[in-house]
Amino acid sequence: MQTKVTMRNNRQPVLSLIIAAYNVQDEIAATLQSVLTKRRQELEIIIIDDASTDATWAHCRRFATHENVILHRHTFNRGLSEVRNTGMRMATGEWLAFLDGDDQLTPGAINQMVQTLDSTTDLVVFGFQKIRQGNVIQVFKPTNNLQHIYTGAWNKIYRRQLVRGLLFPPGRFFEDMAFTAIAFLRASHVKVLEAQLVKYCVRDSSITQSSTVAKHVDVVAVLQQLVDYRTDVAQPQDVPAINMLLNKQLFSHMFQVLRYRQVSLKDKVGVLRRLCQAKRRWQTGWQFDDDWRRQCKDVLIWLAGCALVSCWSAKGGE
Known part of the structure; x- marks a missing residue:
């Protein structure tokens, strides 16, 4: 099943935010609330449910009335790589960013993201907080040094042209390691944004914790x-x-x-x-x-x- 909400203006969004959701019924509402912003003409929110077996999709559909939200649901579970690949194919923004369905943006994050983008930059790297049970357990500072980059895909903003033809490998854990490194190597100019824009929430039941x-x-x-x-x-x-x-x-x-x-x-x-x-x-x-x-x-x-x-x-x- 697919529900698509077409944006009500003809302007190309500046940023497409791709949100991957799978069996996160207890977290997805807070995640989506954290990305809603008054900058609707500049932001395209693409929410992709990977055939969740809980109430995740029902929660996602409640946000379908927002004019800059696009909902899509895979008919069967395809994994995080394919969710992100689907999102990149659907995106129309000049820039791309990723967020997992159990993480959140910090207050004002979208404003800071949009304001930092310019014509000379290909890739933006920003900081994030690691959260467990509501408490900050670690703070990650960004770097533009290749051998020290954090290889997660979701603390970066990519010019869409930069990652054209670059996909996440289907059916693999740690799927973003090569993607982020190659994007970094392709970039002519990498900008570092010191602000912590994502709350990375550690769940014992998450993919990376339970395998x-x-x-x-x-x-x-x-x-x-x-x-x-x-x-x-x-x-x-x-x-x-x-x-x-x-x-x-x-x-x-x-x-x-x-x-x-x-x-x-x-x-x-x-x-x-x-x-x-x-x-x-x-x-x-x-x-x-x-x-x-x-x-x-x-x-x-x-x-x-x-x-x-x-x-x-x-x-x-x-």
Whole structure:
């Protein structure tokens, strides 16, 4: 089922905000309230329900009377990547931004977003708050340094032309890592907006919190897109930063796998092996961080993880 509300004026919106919703009946109303603004002619709100099985769609339909809201519902669950890809195909704004259905914008965020956009900028990166049970547990500051960017898609504003032809990989966890990095590399000018514009709400039942250790294998397939970009498109001066970003992402997931509790050693080793193989195949070098203390720590932990894989294999593990 699809409900579409056509904007009542012929002006192209400045910004298309794509909101992904799936089984967030308790959060979606607050999310949508946080994006409503008087700047209706400048903002296009695209809400896509990914075939929720709870009351999410019913809550979304209550906002159909707003003149700048477009509602769309997938007929079957297709995953976050396809939700965002659908939203990008539907968007008409000059700029794109993403928001998950259980997160919120901070007060005045839309005004700050629109006001910061100009003809010389291709990509805007802004700060966000990490929220658990209504409390701020961490504040993230933005950066325009490739190897230190936060790879989530939703703390950025993209010129639509910048990401033309660039899609999120369907059916994968951590789907935005390569997308955001390639957008960053394509951009001629990246603007940093220090303001914290998103409240990123951590839910124990969310996709990234509830999945098993096996989900970390997906980073190899997702990052392969960035490796291909490095090989075929990237400028030589960007290669060291790309390699460091690849190393940082691979290390981050190795570290998470090593820290999992109540996961068998066999399952951990299976994922670690894939990460180690990817690093060797991609020839990313040994620069994990530009701070020597973190660099030493990361290299030691990486080598320990690889040693665990080798010992398991030597003992006849699969």
